[in-house]
Amino acid sequence: MISAVWSRISWRKMLVVLLSVVAIALSSCSLNSFKTEAAQVPRIVVSSLSDPKTFNPIINTESSDVLAYIYEGLLSQNGLTGELEPGIAEKWDISDDQQSIIFTLQEDLKWSDGEPLTVDDVVFTYNSIVFNEKVPSSVQDIFRIGETGAFPSVRKLDERRVEFRSPEPFAPLLRFAGLGEILPQHALQNSIEQTDSEGNPFFLSALGTDTPPAEIVGSGPYYIANYAPTQRIVLERNPYYWRKDAQGNPQPYIERVVLEIVESTDTSLMQFRSGGLDVEAIPPEYFALTKREERRGNFTIYEGGPALSTTFLTFNLNKGSRNGTPLIDPVKSRWFNSLEFRRAIAYAIDRPTMINNIYQGLGVPQNSPIYIQNPYYLPPEQGLPTYEYDPAKAKELLESAGFKYNSAGQLLDADGNRVRFNLITNAGNKVREALGSQLKRDLPQIGIQVDFQPISFNTLVDKLDNSLDWEALILGIGGAGIEPDGGRNTWSVDGRLHVFNQAPAQGQTPIEGREVTDWELEISRLYVQGGQELDDEKRKVIYGQTQRLAQEYLPFIYLVNPLSLMAVRDRIEGVKYSALGGPIWNLYELQVTEN
Structure with missing residues (x-):
C-alpha cells in the first residue's frame, strides 16, 4: 500500500510537500523563538486598529499610534x-x-x-x-x-x-x-532639497511604510526594529534616549513595545482577554463582562471621566465641482446645505438610546467640539445650544423648509425627490458601526432612508483627503488636548481638517465653485482672534462664541461622549491614568514585573 502511494506521487510533487513541511516547521520555530525571546525581555504589547500610512509625522493625516x-x-x-x-x-x-x-x-x-x-x-x-x-x-x-x-x-x-x-x-x-x-x-x-519632475520635494514620500526601519531616525524612547505589514511593529528601546532617573539610570526601563495590528475592536478585546495584549480600551458594551474578569485576568480597568474625543455625524457641504462634475449630487447638496435639514437631523437622533444601548449607560450627550473636561468648554447653562430628541420638532423644521411627506410617510423635497443618502464610517470600529446602524433606524421616523456602509479606514481617509466624493459620515476627532487653538485646522476655512467643506490640498485637482458661508468665516476669524488674545478669561469668551456658532449651524452633529475606560495588566507598574494622557503617557518610567 505504501509503495502504491509513492508510485502515484512524482518526485517534484514530493519536493513541494517536503519544502512546505520545512517551511511550516521553520515558521513555527521562528514564532516560538520570538515568543521565547520576548519572555526574556521586559516588554508590553498593545494594539493598533490599522497599519500606519506613513512614518512621516509632518504629512501624517491620521491618528498613528507608532x-x-x-x-x-x-x-x-x-x-x-x-x-x-x-x-x-x-x-x-x-x-x-x-x-x-x-x-x-x-x-x-x-x-x-x-x-x-x-x-x-x-x-x-x-x-x-x-x-x-x-x-x-x-x-x-x-x-x-x-x-x-x-x-x-x-x-x-x-x-x-x-x-x-x-x-x-x-x-x-x-x-x-x-x-x-x-x-x-x-x-x-x-x-527636502531634491525634487521630482513636478517640483515637489522627495520629502513628501520620505519615511513611507516601505522605508527600511534603520533609515527611520528619531529622538523618542524607542526606534522601529521591525515592521511586518498587517501583523505588527516591534519597537526597541532607544539606547541614546536622553531621559535618566534620579539615580542616573537610563530610561525607559521597558526594553520593547510591540504594536499588534488588529483591525477590529472586537478582535483586539478578545486578544486582551486571552492575555495577548497588555493595554486595551474597553468598549462600554463589554465593560460589565470585562470588569468581572479583572482579578482572574490580572488587570485593572481605569476610568478617566468623559473621553477627550468627539464623535459626530457630518454632511458634505461642498458645493464645488471637479472637471465639471459636482462632488456631490446637486439635489442632495441642497438638502445638506439647508440649515433646517441639519437641525431636523439633530433633533431626530435618539442620543439617550445610544447611551443606554451602545454605551451601556457609560457616556454623556456631546454638544461641543471642545471637551467637557476642558476649561474652555461652554456648558449649556451658559448658552450652548443643544438638540434634545424630538422627532415631531424635526418634522416641523423639514416642512417649514419646503420638504413634504407622501402617503407612505416618506420625506420628499420640494421637487418630489425622495430624501435618501449614503452614510459611511470606518469598518472595524464597532461603536461607530453601531451608531450608524441606529441612525439607519432613527431617521426613517422622519421619513429619511439611510444607506449605511462601513468601509476600510484607508479608503475613508482617501475620500476625505483626495476624492472628496462622500455624502455623510460618522467619524471622531481626538487628541487636541487642552489648547483650543488645536482645533483651528478643523475650523479654518482652508484647514486640512475642515472636512465638511474641504479645500483641495496643494497639487490636487482644483475645485470650481466651492462656497464658504458667513458662519464658517466667522468661526475661522474667531479662532484667529483666540490665538491673538493672551488673557485667559477673554479667550474663554471667544471660544465660547465658536462653540455657540458650531452648535447653531451644525457642520458637525455631535453624538455621545463615552467615558474613558482602559484596561492595563497589573504587571505594568507606575500607571498614572487620565483621559488626557491615557494609560502609558509616562512610558519612560513604567516597569514590568511578572505576576
Missing part, C-alpha cells in the same frame, strides 16, 4: 495636569512682550542612530519642513499666525539655544512649538 514612540518635541506634556515639562529642551524663557520664546536644549543629545541632535535640527525642522509651502500639512496650519497667516521665525542663538519669535502675540506658540516633533537634518536634508 509616531509617539519614535519622535519627541522640545517639551513634553504631563498626562495628568496638562502642564508643559522638559523634553529635548531642558528649559524655556518667554519675553516680556510674549512674542519670543528661547528654548535651551539638554546637553549631549543624540538621535537613535547615534548622531548628535542639535539646535540645527530644530531650525531645519521648522524652517525647512514645517514652514515649507511645498510641504502642505495640518501641522503647518496651526502655525499660521493672525489674519495674514504668517509663520513665526526660528533662529539659532548658539549651540544650545533656539529662539521662536512670533510676528504678533500668539497664545498657543509655546505649546505648539514645544510639542511638535523634531526631525533629523542629517537624514532628511536631501529629501
Whole structure:
C-alpha cells in the first residue's frame, strides 16, 4: 500500500510537500523563538486598529499610534495636569512682550542612530519642513499666525539655544512649538532639497511604510526594529534616549513595545482577554463582562471621566465641482446645505438610546467640539445650544423648509425627490458601526432612508483627503488636548481638517465653485482672534462664541461622549491614568514585573 502511494506521487510533487513541511516547521520555530525571546525581555504589547500610512509625522493625516514612540518635541506634556515639562529642551524663557520664546536644549543629545541632535535640527525642522509651502500639512496650519497667516521665525542663538519669535502675540506658540516633533537634518536634508519632475520635494514620500526601519531616525524612547505589514511593529528601546532617573539610570526601563495590528475592536478585546495584549480600551458594551474578569485576568480597568474625543455625524457641504462634475449630487447638496435639514437631523437622533444601548449607560450627550473636561468648554447653562430628541420638532423644521411627506410617510423635497443618502464610517470600529446602524433606524421616523456602509479606514481617509466624493459620515476627532487653538485646522476655512467643506490640498485637482458661508468665516476669524488674545478669561469668551456658532449651524452633529475606560495588566507598574494622557503617557518610567 505504501509503495502504491509513492508510485502515484512524482518526485517534484514530493519536493513541494517536503519544502512546505520545512517551511511550516521553520515558521513555527521562528514564532516560538520570538515568543521565547520576548519572555526574556521586559516588554508590553498593545494594539493598533490599522497599519500606519506613513512614518512621516509632518504629512501624517491620521491618528498613528507608532509616531509617539519614535519622535519627541522640545517639551513634553504631563498626562495628568496638562502642564508643559522638559523634553529635548531642558528649559524655556518667554519675553516680556510674549512674542519670543528661547528654548535651551539638554546637553549631549543624540538621535537613535547615534548622531548628535542639535539646535540645527530644530531650525531645519521648522524652517525647512514645517514652514515649507511645498510641504502642505495640518501641522503647518496651526502655525499660521493672525489674519495674514504668517509663520513665526526660528533662529539659532548658539549651540544650545533656539529662539521662536512670533510676528504678533500668539497664545498657543509655546505649546505648539514645544510639542511638535523634531526631525533629523542629517537624514532628511536631501529629501527636502531634491525634487521630482513636478517640483515637489522627495520629502513628501520620505519615511513611507516601505522605508527600511534603520533609515527611520528619531529622538523618542524607542526606534522601529521591525515592521511586518498587517501583523505588527516591534519597537526597541532607544539606547541614546536622553531621559535618566534620579539615580542616573537610563530610561525607559521597558526594553520593547510591540504594536499588534488588529483591525477590529472586537478582535483586539478578545486578544486582551486571552492575555495577548497588555493595554486595551474597553468598549462600554463589554465593560460589565470585562470588569468581572479583572482579578482572574490580572488587570485593572481605569476610568478617566468623559473621553477627550468627539464623535459626530457630518454632511458634505461642498458645493464645488471637479472637471465639471459636482462632488456631490446637486439635489442632495441642497438638502445638506439647508440649515433646517441639519437641525431636523439633530433633533431626530435618539442620543439617550445610544447611551443606554451602545454605551451601556457609560457616556454623556456631546454638544461641543471642545471637551467637557476642558476649561474652555461652554456648558449649556451658559448658552450652548443643544438638540434634545424630538422627532415631531424635526418634522416641523423639514416642512417649514419646503420638504413634504407622501402617503407612505416618506420625506420628499420640494421637487418630489425622495430624501435618501449614503452614510459611511470606518469598518472595524464597532461603536461607530453601531451608531450608524441606529441612525439607519432613527431617521426613517422622519421619513429619511439611510444607506449605511462601513468601509476600510484607508479608503475613508482617501475620500476625505483626495476624492472628496462622500455624502455623510460618522467619524471622531481626538487628541487636541487642552489648547483650543488645536482645533483651528478643523475650523479654518482652508484647514486640512475642515472636512465638511474641504479645500483641495496643494497639487490636487482644483475645485470650481466651492462656497464658504458667513458662519464658517466667522468661526475661522474667531479662532484667529483666540490665538491673538493672551488673557485667559477673554479667550474663554471667544471660544465660547465658536462653540455657540458650531452648535447653531451644525457642520458637525455631535453624538455621545463615552467615558474613558482602559484596561492595563497589573504587571505594568507606575500607571498614572487620565483621559488626557491615557494609560502609558509616562512610558519612560513604567516597569514590568511578572505576576
